[in-house]
Amino acid sequence: MTGPSKAGVLRGKAWVFGDDIDTDRILPGAWLHLTDPAEIASHCLEGVDPDFAGSAKPGDFIVAGKNFGCGSSREPATFSIKALGIGAVIARSFARIFLRNAIGIGLPVIVAPGVADEVSPGDELEVDLTAGRVSNLTTGVVHQGQEFPEFMRRIVAEGGIIPYAQRRVTERAQKRLLDHSREDRT
Amino acid sequence: MSAPMTATEKILAAHAGLDHVTPGQFVNAQVDLLLANDATAGKVIAQFQHIGADRVFDPERIVLVFDHYTPSNNIASATVCRQVREFAREAGGIDVVEVGKGGIEHCVLPERGLVLPGDLIVGQDSHTCTYGGLGAFATAVGVTDTAATMALGEIWLMVPETIRFELEGQVDPWTVGKDLILHTIGRIGVDGALYKAMEFAGSAVSDLSIDSRLSLCNMGIEAGAKNAMIPPDSTTEEYLRDRAGREYDNVLSEPDARYAALHRWDVTGLRPQVAQPFLPSNVTSIDEVDPVAIDQAVVGSCTNGRLEDLAQAAEILREHTVAQGTRLIVIPGSQEVYLEATRLGYIEIFVKAGGAVSTPTCGPCFGGHMGILAEDEVAVSTTNRNFVGRMGHPRSRVYLSNAAVAAASAVAGYLCAPEEVLS
Numbered sequence A: 001m002t003g004p005s006k007a008g009v010l011r012g013k014a015w016v017f018g019d020d021i022d023t024d025r026i027l028p029g030a031w032l033h034l035t036d037p038a039e040i041a042s043h044c045l046e047g048v049d050p051d052f053a054g055s056a057k058p059g060d061f062i063v064a065g066k067n068f069g070c071g072s073s074r075e076p077a078t079f080s081i082k083a084l085g086i087g088a089v090i091a092r093s094f095a096r097i098f099l100r101n102a103i104g105i106g107l108p109v110i111v112a113p114g115v116a117d118e119v120s121p122g123d124e125l126e127v128d129l130t131a132g133r134v135s136n137l138t139t140g141v142v143h144q145g146q147e148f149p150e151f152m153r154r155i156v157a158e159g160g161i162i163p164y165a166q167r168r169v170t171e172r173a174q175k176r177l178l179d180h181s182r183e184d185r186t
Numbered sequence B: 001m002s003a004p005m006t007a008t009e010k011i012l013a014a015h016a017g018l019d020h021v022t023p024g025q026f027v028n029a030q031v032d033l034l035l036a037n038d039a040t041a042g043k044v045i046a047q048f049q050h051i052g053a054d055r056v057f058d059p060e061r062i063v064l065v066f067d068h069y070t071p072s073n074n075i076a077s078a079t080v081c082r083q084v085r086e087f088a089r090e091a092g093g094i095d096v097v098e099v100g101k102g103g104i105e106h107c108v109l110p111e112r113g114l115v116l117p118g119d120l121i122v123g124q125d126s127h128t129c130t131y132g133g134l135g136a137f138a139t140a141v142g143v144t145d146t147a148a149t150m151a152l153g154e155i156w157l158m159v160p161e162t163i164r165f166e167l168e169g170q171v172d173p174w175t176v177g178k179d180l181i182l183h184t185i186g187r188i189g190v191d192g193a194l195y196k197a198m199e200f201a202g203s204a205v206s207d208l209s210i211d212s213r214l215s216l217c218n219m220g221i222e223a224g225a226k227n228a229m230i231p232p233d234s235t236t237e238e239y240l241r242d243r244a245g246r247e248y249d250n251v252l253s254e255p256d257a258r259y260a261a262l263h264r265w266d267v268t269g270l271r272p273q274v275a276q277p278f279l280p281s282n283v284t285s286i287d288e289v290d291p292v293a294i295d296q297a298v299v300g301s302c303t304n305g306r307l308e309d310l311a312q313a314a315e316i317l318r319e320h321t322v323a324q325g326t327r328l329i330v331i332p333g334s335q336e337v338y339l340e341a342t343r344l345g346y347i348e349i350f351v352k353a354g355g356a357v358s359t360p361t362c363g364p365c366f367g368g369h370m371g372i373l374a375e376d377e378v379a380v381s382t383t384n385r386n387f388v389g390r391m392g393h394p395r396s397r398v399y400l401s402n403a404a405v406a407a408a409s410a411v412a413g414y415l416c417a418p419e420e421v422l423s
C-alpha cells in the first residue's frame, strides 16, 4: 500500500499542455536576466498560459505531450518550473537539453507516453517518483513511466550535478594532496 | 572485431579514453573547449562557485563570449558582463570575447580556429551544435552542467545513435545550407532527431561552403539533435589552413558504421525554403508560401550572419531599396564578417538601400534588443527559431528563410522569392 505520506509520493492537480512546448514559451527571453526565484517562477509557462503561474499550487504536476522543453538551452526555463514548486513534469518525451537540465537541478521528470492522452486538466494525480508511477485518482488509471538508466539515477540520487561535481572536486584535491606529500617524502 | 563506428562515436570514444563505444553507452568525456555567453555565463559562474572548486579545469580551454545583449542593453546585463570579466581575470586569463573584438559566439569560434575537426566541444548555448559543420562533436548543455564541466574538464554524455542524411543533386542557385536544413526539419519534424546525432553527406552537402555548413549544422538542435556533423574534407582543410592554431584529426565515419536511419534524398533544384510560424518544421518552398506583408526583415544571427549571407543580401539590394512600411535590419555575425563586408562594399549597399546596420550581436533573434516586434507584427528573418514570442510580442509572427529571401522580401514588402525583385 502506498499512502500519501510515503517518501517520494506526491499528490496534486494536473495541468495539461500539448506537444513541442518550447523553452521560449516556458520562460520568454525577456525574463532571462531575472535572478529572484519567485520572480522567475511568476513567469513560468507564460507563453502558453499567462494565468498558469498564478493558479498552479506547489505540488501540482505538468503533463505534456512530446518534445517538452525544446528549443533554447535556457536552464532558467527548467528552473522556473522547479521554483514554482511543481512536483514533477510528466511528458510523452522531453527535449534533450531540458531533460539534462532537469536532472542537473533535481526537477523530477517522468517519461510516460500514455499520460498526456489519458489525463484531463484538473485531474488529481498521485505520482510515485521512485517507481516512476503515475496514478490518475480521478479516473483510476495507473501509468508506468520509463525507467532512467542507472548512471542518471545515481546523479539524481546524489542531489543533482552540483553535489556530484563537489564530490569529484574534493576527490581530486585529496589526490593532489596525497601526491604532493608523496613527492615531499622522496 | 568490434563494430565500425560513426564519426560521432569515434570522437566520443577518443575523448573518453576508450577504443570503442556503442549508442546508449554513458561515457565521461574530456572536453577540448567549453563556452558560455553573456546570457548564461553569470549563472554558470554562480553555480561554479557553489561547487567550491578552487580553480577552473583549464583557463585556456574556456571561452566566454559577449553577444546576446551586447553592447549591454541595460544595467542588469552590463553588471553580468562586469562579473564575467572579473571572474575570467581571476581564473587565470580565460578568453573573454569583448564588444568590438568578436561577435556572435558561433560565428567567432570557427573564424578564430578554436573549434576543429575531431574536437569535443561543450557550450552553454543550444546552437553549440554549429561546430559540427567543421567536423567537431559539439553539443549544448545547461548552466549547471557547464559549471560542473568548468570544474572537472569532463562531462557525462550518452553516446547517441546517428541518423545519416545523404543529400544528392544540384540545388537552385539561391539555395544555401539554411534551405537544406529547413527542408530536412520540414521532413523529419522538430523531434525527428531527438537525442540523436545527425550526419550530413552527399554531393549537395560537399558542394556547400563552410558558411553554409555551419549554418546547416546550427539548426540541428531544431530537430532535437544532440549534435550535427558534416565530414571534414578539402573545403574544411582550405578554411582552416590559416586559422587552426593546433593539430587536429579529420575524424570520419567508418564505411560500415551502423545508423539509426539512413535517408537518401534527391534535392536537385531545391528552391529556397521558408519555415512559417510557429515551428521550424512548418516548412514550405518559397514558391508555395503566401505573400504575407512583412513589417521587418532581419539578416543576421549565428545561422545566417556570415559573409555568404551578406553577399546574398547585397546581391538583391544592390539596385533596390527597402519598401515603404518595411524595415530591414542587417547584423554581421562578427567583426571579421563586418570588416570583410565593408571592404566588399556590402555595408554601403545596405545603408543606401535603407537598411539599419548594427554592430555584431544576437539582437532581435531571441527577442533581446535591436528590433523587437510589436503585437501583430510580421518578420521574415534569417534566424533559427520562429516560436511564439521569440522575437517579441507573443502575437508577432516570424518566418524563417535564407538571406536572399529576407532581402527580397524587404524590397517587396511581402514574403517573396529573390527572382520577383530581380526581374
Ligand code: SF4
Pocket: B067, B068, B104, B105, B106, B125, B127, B301, B302, B303, B361, B362, B365, B366, B383, B384
Ligand atoms: S544569434 Fe540567436 S540563436 Fe544564435 S546564439 Fe544568438 S540568440 Fe542564440
